[in-house]
Amino acid sequence: MESSRKKRWQQLQAVFGPGFKQMLLVSVLLHFILPILYYSPFFPQREIEKPPVYRVNLVNKIVKNPQAGRPEATSVKKKPVVKKKPKPKPKPKPIPPKPKPKPKPPVKPKPVPVTPKVEPKVQPKPTVSKAQNNTLKQRLEQMRASQKKKDSDQARKDRIAALKAAALAESRQIESPVTDAPVGMVDGSGDEAGVSASAHVQEFIQQQWNLSKYQAVGNPEAEVKMFYSADGALIHYKFITKSGNSAFDESLTRAIVKSKQLDQKLPEAMEFHIFFNLKDMLDRP
DSSP states (O other): OHHHHHHHHHHHHHHSOHHHHHHHHHHHHHHHHHHHHHTSTTSOOOOOOOOOOOOOOTTSOBOSSBOBSBTTOOOOOOOOOOOOOOOOOOOOOOOOOOOOOOOOOOOOOOOOOOOOOOOOOOOOOOOOOHHHHHHHHHHHHHHHHHHHHHHHHHHHHHHHHHHHHHHHHHHHOOOOSSTTOOBSBTTOOSSBSSBOHHHHHHHHHHHHOOOOTTTOOSOOEEEEEEEEOTTSBEEEEEEEEOOSOHHHHHHHHHHHHHTSBOSSOOSSOEEEEEEEEHHHHHTOO
């Protein structure tokens, strides 16, 4: 038995010579040294370039190839075309009146036979007791009170809806720092008057966002991937990187869910990678 073991050991030594041991040692050292060097300052990691954040006027149209301009500018209104008044037509010549026809002799009316009137029989009215009368009055009062409550609730809902719509419309009106600027993007190179889809989507989500500056510490930032259909409906979204601040991430999730339907259609089904930064979102007016 011992001799057979010695033979196997000698065979293994012959296969794995001293060169193999050196290669194995070098491989182990490389596996330990390379990760250390990669995460050291000698190999700086490449940062993802973030697109600049613009204020966008949501009333502007989403286009595929926006021109150079300002996304917060409003469309230039065309001057109303003043129509010239038409010249008065000449008055037609008066036509002489036709001669009146001679009156026909009056026709004597034929006597109409008078039929005797038959008076309808008056049926006695059913008697209603006081208890039945009181019950009927109570029911009528209950129905009136219920209808009055429904009317007041509906009027209150209509007032709230009108106030929300007015506040939303007012928040969308953004004054451009550049007067008479065309509608477009600062880095736009296309030929269409409008804003890019990514800038519009980011602005739309940020308008649905709500978080007190006292709930978040530091400057958290999150990257989100979203996919919208051509009709502006949110298909799915996913956090690529979370900020690490639960309050900020939860508020951003609520804003994205509220933005499941955009206010405009997109040129096509599109995917967006958007960075949401607390400082940029709090600096909004």
